[in-house]
Amino acid sequence: MLINAVVLLGTACGGANGGAKDVKPVSTGSAIKVALLTPGPITDQSWNGGAYTGLLRIKDSLGASVSHIQTKTPAEFEENFRQYGAQGYTIVIGHGFEFQDAAKRVGPEFPKTVYITTGGNSVGPNIAALSFAFEEPSYLAGMVAAAVSKTGTVGCIGGTELPPVKSSFAAFAAGALAVNPKIKVVTAFIGNWDDASAGKEQALAQIGRGADVIFQNADAAGLGVFQAAKEGKGVWVVGSNADQNNIAPAVTLGSVLIDVPHAFMVMAREVQGGKFQPRVVRLDTKSDVVRWVPNPATPNAIPAAMRARVDSVQRLMQSGVFVMPPAAAAATPSTGAAK
Amino acid sequence: MTTRAATTSTLFSWKRLLPPLLVSAVVVGVIVVVIVAGHHDIIESFSAFGRGSFGSAYAFWSATLVRATPLTLLGLAVALAFRSGVMNIGAEGQFLAGASAATAVVLTGVGGGMVLVIALPAAVLAGALWAAIAGWLKREFGVLEVISSLMLNFVAQYLVSYLVRGPLQEPTHVYPQTETFGPAAQLPLLISGQRLHLGYAIAVLLALILWWMFRATAVGFRLRAVGAGAAAAASAGQVMVPRVLFTAFLLSGAIAGLAGGVEVTGVTYALYEGISPGFGYTAIAVALLARLNPLAIIGTGIFFGALEAGAAAMQRDAGVPFQFVAVVEALVVLGVIALDWTRERGATRR
Numbered sequence: 001m002l003i004n005a006v007v008l009l010g011t012a013c014g015g016a017n018g019g020a021k022d023v024k025p026v027s028t029g030s031a032i033k034v035a036l037l038t039p040g041p042i043t044d045q046s047w048n049g050g051a052y053t054g055l056l057r058i059k060d061s062l063g064a065s066v067s068h069i070q071t072k073t074p075a076e077f078e079e080n081f082r083q084y085g086a087q088g089y090t091i092v093i094g095h096g097f098e099f100q101d102a103a104k105r106v107g108p109e110f111p112k113t114v115y116i117t118t119g120g121n122s123v124g125p126n127i128a129a130l131s132f133a134f135e136e137p138s139y140l141a142g143m144v145a146a147a148v149s150k151t152g153t154v155g156c157i158g159g160t161e162l163p164p165v166k167s168s169f170a171a172f173a174a175g176a177l178a179v180n181p182k183i184k185v186v187t188a189f190i191g192n193w194d195d196a197s198a199g200k201e202q203a204l205a206q207i208g209r210g211a212d213v214i215f216q217n218a219d220a221a222g223l224g225v226f227q228a229a230k231e232g233k234g235v236w237v238v239g240s241n242a243d244q245n246n247i248a249p250a251v252t253l254g255s256v257l258i259d260v261p262h263a264f265m266v267m268a269r270e271v272q273g274g275k276f277q278p279r280v281v282r283l284d285t286k287s288d289v290v291r292w293v294p295n296p297a298t299p300n301a302i303p304a305a306m307r308a309r310v311d312s313v314q315r316l317m318q319s320g321v322f323v324m325p326p327a328a329a330a331a332t333p334s335t336g337a338a339k
Numbered sequence: 340m341t342t343r344a345a346t347t348s349t350l351f352s353w354k355r356l357l358p359p360l361l362v363s364a365v366v367v368g369v370i371v372v373v374i375v376a377g378h379h380d381i382i383e384s385f386s387a388f389g390r391g392s393f394g395s396a397y398a399f400w401s402a403t404l405v406r407a408t409p410l411t412l413l414g415l416a417v418a419l420a421f422r423s424g425v426m427n428i429g430a431e432g433q434f435l436a437g438a439s440a441a442t443a444v445v446l447t448g449v450g451g452g453m454v455l456v457i458a459l460p461a462a463v464l465a466g467a468l469w470a471a472i473a474g475w476l477k478r479e480f481g482v483l484e485v486i487s488s489l490m491l492n493f494v495a496q497y498l499v500s501y502l503v504r505g506p507l508q509e510p511t512h513v514y515p516q517t518e519t520f521g522p523a524a525q526l527p528l529l530i531s532g533q534r535l536h537l538g539y540a541i542a543v544l545l546a547l548i549l550w551w552m553f554r555a556t557a558v559g560f561r562l563r564a565v566g567a568g569a570a571a572a573a574s575a576g577q578v579m580v581p582r583v584l585f586t587a588f589l590l591s592g593a594i595a596g597l598a599g600g601v602e603v604t605g606v607t608y609a610l611y612e613g614i615s616p617g618f619g620y621t622a623i624a625v626a627l628l629a630r631l632n633p634l635a636i637i638g639t640g641i642f643f644g645a646l647e648a649g650a651a652a653m654q655r656d657a658g659v660p661f662q663f664v665a666v667v668e669a670l671v672v673l674g675v676i677a678l679d680w681t682r683e684r685g686a687t688r689r
Contacts, residue, residue, distance in 0.1 A: 035655070070661050072616040075606045080651060081401055086397070096515060101609065122513075127341075136616065151571045153395075160612070163513050 022178050027299040032090040032272050034058050035067045037080055042068065044220035047193075050242035051095040051118070054264035062268055064090075077102035078326045084291050085110030093118065093264065096161070101128050112269050119164060120261070123278045130263055133284035134164060135171035135324060136317050138215070140237045140292040140310050142175025144253060145213040146183045147306040148236055153184040157202050157213035157225055159193035159218040168240075168256070172215050174325045180304075186211055191219045199224030207232050213253065217239060223247065236301065249297035257293045285317035342460040354481055358681040361601040362674040365653070374561035374659060376395035377441055384657040391652020392645035401534035402651070405606060407644025409615075411542040412598035413622030414640055416466075416591045418631040422553065423587035429488025431619025432495035433466040436604045437596025438503055439495075440465030442517055444602075445524040446507060452523045459600045466596015467493065467589045474588030478581050482531055484588070500612050507610060514638065517610045526605040538601035542640070545594065562587055595619065623671045643668070 034055065042052035052068060059066045065082070071077055077094060082104045084092045090113065094103060097119030107115045107127040117292045145154045147315050154176055158321040173185040186209055188202045199221035203214055208230065215238040216225040222240070226248040229235040239245065239255035270276050283289035292314065294302060302310075316322035374384050377613040392403050412500050413430045420427035441462040444450075451456045473491055476482035502508075502514045510518060553559040564572040565583045572578040599619070603610055631633035650664035 043494075067649065067655050068658070072609075073613055074611045075405070075602070075614075076616070076651070079405070079608075079648075080655065082401070082534075083391075083652070083655065098611070100518075101519065158502070160515075162515065185662075191500075243474070 019056075021033065021055055024087060031327070032062060032064045032302050033066070033088065034091045034270070035069070035080075035084040035089045035093065036266060037069055037071050037077060037092070037094045037099060039041075039071065039098060040219050041070060044193075044223070045244060045247060046219045046222060047240075048095065048219060050258065050260040051093070051264070053242075055093075057261045058264055058268045061265065064268070069326070070111075074098070074101065078106060080233065081106040081115065082109070085113045085263065088111055091116060091268060093267075096120075097129075097256040100129065106172045111245035113328060114265055114276055117264075121280050123280060125278055128267070128268070128276070128278050129280045131280050131282050132164075132258050132263070132290050133282065134168045134256065134258060134284045134290055136291040136322070137180075138168040138171040139175035139324065140314060141215055141254065141256050142172035142177075143179045143310055143313070144178035144292075144302055144306060145172070145236075145238060146166070146179035147303055148214050148253060149302060150214045150234070151182075151210045152180070152182060153186060153210040153212065154188040154202075155206035155209075155214040156185065157199065157206065157214055157216045157218055157222070158189045159221055160191060161189050162271050167218050168217060169215070171324065178325070179309075184210075193219040193221055194219050196224035200228045203228035204232075207235055211237065213238065215256070217256075243293055245293065245295040245297065249295060252295045253298065254294040259292050260291045263289050284322050285314065340618040343666050346513070353474060358678055363470075363531045364581060366667075366670045370667060373663060373666055377659065377663075379657055379659050381566060384653050384659050387652045387659075388649035390656070391651035394652075397533065398648065400530055402648035403537055403645045405465075405534050405536070405644075406455050406647050407544055407640040408536070408605065409598045409602050409618045410622055410625050410643050411636060411640030412601065413544065413595055414625030414629065414636040415545055415633055416544070416594035416598065417622050417626040418596065418618075418629065418633060418636060419549060419562070420587055420591035421626060422566045422583065422631045424528050424569060424593065425474075425584055426483075426485045426486050427470065427473070427591045428485055428623070429470060429619070430492050430591070430598075430622050431617065432488070432492035433592040434596035434599040434602070434615055434619050435464040435499050435598030436494040437462035437493075438468035438594075438614055439499055439599070440596070441505075441600035441603050443502075445496045445520050446517060447558055451605065454524045456606060458524065459597065462596045462600025463593045464596070466599065467593040469586045469596065470592020471585075474585045474592075478585050480531035499610065502611055515612055518521045520604065520608045521602075524604055525608055526556075526601065533639060536601075536605035536607075538605040541597070541601065545570055545634045546637050553633065555673065556584075605673060621668060624668055628671060628675050630675075 036051055037054045038048040038051055040048045042048045055066050059063050062088060069080055071080055077099050080166055081092060085106060092113055092115050092116045099117045100120030100122040103115040103117050104122045107124045111126055113126060120129045122129055154171060154290045158165040168189055176183045176185055186206055188206060189203055190198050199218050203225040212234055213227055214235045216222040217240040226237050229237045230248050230252040235251060236253045237251055238253050241258050243257050244255045245252050282308060284292060313322065340486040371381060374381050391514060393399055413434060416430050417427065438638060441458040444461045445454055446460040469491065469573055473484050473487040476487050503517060504649060507517045509516055522579045526538055529535045529540060561578050561583050562577055565579055565580055569580045574579045607614060621643060625639045629639040646667060647664055651660060656663050
């Protein structure tokens, strides 16, 4: 009953800090316990690895005790959300939009725990969602790719067809088209996020079709794309999610980065300080959580003129006046979801 | 024949007890080595395992038994097929077919408050139909069912991926999943405050029925006879072997389909891509460990459920990676095979 009342109140106030202090997540002020659920292995140097780095930063900076679990199925998401709630964790982070149903279902049972999903749009008294404007740096990467490509064909390789990945690829294509209206963009999905050899096969297939810049967003499976580029000639890779410039420095143009540790710290501080507000937290270029990071090891790969052009567009994004072309904007989920 | 030789020896002879003890010791030993090699605290790891599997009422009813439900049902599906001499490796695909069919029925909104009465039979039917493809290929063209049923698992997996992005996708068309089912389409919970649902009761009941079927019915006898020796069953027992094999395939698929229907209506309340972590494959281990005995599958289902629930707690509280449970499951299967081998050697020596 009380929870229902709070939900109503929260809706009524548009998620503002309404007078529901009694069931609001209590800040301990000192030691907090933070748990992270990832959908894949933290060794992927990408989506999951970045989240784990974020968890460790919360541990080091805030003195939190932390726990991590890799989960596969929706049933496991829910079970572990409950277990962490029952163990009195302060913050439980489900790293992906796929955790939002579990948050919706379990959140009301453990009002003292804050459930955060990275992606999705579920919001409740103790539930918030992080939404990354991953399209913005993807657009910049597309511009760079079009400028670097000699064949006039660039590729996108994703793990599975998820909303944030699709919208990111659409933005990449829009960026490429803005630079070279004749550019051809080929897209493929591996079908999973962990099969590196399948990732390599997809990359070799795209290289065979003439692609010489490949934007990969496939976590552990994406490591195979770097491998294919290393074996190919004059093929470049654009990394994603984490800074992937070190995986294969000689063939990497740069990374479309989500600074997940930064995002996690913002949320953890907010909860620790007792200032948690249920909402979809939009994290973009302006908040410096997403950005295009050129690879410092290959400074001459990108023409200087293009570097300057990318910088100027990035400045537009930083000031919040950049408007995504309609084609890319249409592919972006209206809910503002980003993985 | 080998089992008879073993059971006639005295119950508590060393000869009988030594092999299982040795195998268990080796399995536990390897587990300890794996944990220590990963620099994890062994005591913390094992106590976390205990807490997560049997340590509390919540752990047992809501984690262990909820996980045991699909494993038990699928273990029964596999055991029925294997005992009849049908190598159905396709329980995974039949599970997904059942889950999809139940979901489709629920989403059409038929049946109102009685929707489960239509959705679960639909799951049974879909599982049987999916199995029938491999069964038919075997009967008509002699296609090895190990290959065809295994391959159909991948077809089913991609079919689910298509459904949750196409006809069954949630109304906003953003996320690859279906809408959440209403309360009428959710299986009732068995104990208040716990997650355990009616599906587990169905699994136990089905285990009893299968046990009785194999023991006391003509159908069960025919299935067993074909499994023990198809040629002998055909010549001495005048059994229509192809027909019996096909029946076994259908029944096995029906049970696996039911497991899928039970999972979506009892646990997830929606269809997702990654709904099964490979239940259909783990179920083969569940069935083998129980030596294909339906009653024993109740026990091995709980065992594997506890193993996975305990492993999750080990990961949460002691940081032991989840791949650990896959290692343990493989070790258990290897242990069972080793035991069979020692028994057969013992029997032939006598």
